[in-house]
Each structure stands twice: as structure tokens, then as C-alpha cells.
Amino acid sequence: MDWKIELIFVPVADVDRAKDFYVKIGFTADHDQTPVEGLRFVQMTPPGSACSIAFGTGLGIALEPGQQNTIQVVVPDADEALAHLRGVGVEASGVDDQDWGRFVTFDDPDGNTWTLQELPDYGG
Structure with a gap:
């Protein structure tokens, strides 16, 4: 199932x-x-x-605007995602390189935080 x-x-x-x-x-x-x-x-x-x-x-959403900070979205290319966001006028963090992926974060107009993750290449 x-x-x-x-x-x-x-x-x-x-x-x-x-x-x-x-x-x-x-x-x-x-x-x-x-x-x-x-x-x-x-x-x-x-x-x-x-x-x-x-x-x-x-x-009836229980959260107040700006409290959502748990959404993570997988993208194919963190650099491209960052360039796209900045290109449309959205403030976004620079790419944060970690062993478990490359991350970009940004907030919507209410302060809800989104995380974009480029998955690492595990060579599979």
C-alpha cells in the first residue's frame, strides 16, 4: 500500500x-x-x-502565519534554485554545503521558511 x-x-x-x-x-x-x-x-x-x-x-489552520518552517523540497541543482529565487527578487540564503546535501533557504512574505535540498551524489 x-x-x-x-x-x-x-x-x-x-x-x-x-x-x-x-x-x-x-x-x-x-x-x-x-x-x-x-x-x-x-x-x-x-x-x-x-x-x-x-x-x-x-x-482552521492551527499555525499562525510565519510559523511553518518544516517544509523541505528536493531540487536538482541548488545553485540554479538560488539563482532563480534571486532572479525573481526573493531573498534567499547562499548555498550551504553539507555532507548530506546542498541547501538553500528562503522565507515567503509571511515568514514561513522553506528549505531546498540538492541531494548528494551517492554514486548509485
Whole structure:
């Protein structure tokens, strides 16, 4: 039996600002629905990912905006990812080289921290 993570909620204060930010860095806006007054659901997917993020209003997310700091995304090239983020005006840390990978971190407009990891070449 497969278990697949398909959706992670990200707490944001301003839904439109968050949507604009994630589109700017290359996420696809999959859904933006307001099925009833007071409930807005936005789903976005990073390029090449099988897992999406969601945010909105009235969703009952327990975290306050800026508290999400546990999302790690694998990228093929940390240097390219860093150049892309900086090229669209996002402040991002320089590449941090570790034995277990190469890492870039950045924050969204609410202060939610994302970590990008280029996996090491294990020679497999």
C-alpha cells in the first residue's frame, strides 16, 4: 500500500499576497475557490511536484502565519534554485554545503521558511 503526501497547509496572513509570491517563484495556481462566504481555498503546486500546498481563509489552520518552517523540497541543482529565487527578487540564503546535501533557504512574505535540498551524489 502506497502512502502519498499530496497537500500541506501553509499559514498566511494575506491570501492574495501569498498567491502572487508563489506564482512569482514558479508554482502553478491549481485552485482558488470560495465555495461559501468566509471560506477561501487556494491550492498551488511547485514545478514537478506531486505534493501541493494550500492556504486561504476559514480553513482552521492551527499555525499562525510565519510559523511553518518544516517544509523541505528536493531540487536538482541548488545553485540554479538560488539563482532563480534571486532572479525573481526573493531573498534567499547562499548555498550551504553539507555532507548530506546542498541547501538553500528562503522565507515567503509571511515568514514561513522553506528549505531546498540538492541531494548528494551517492554514486548509485
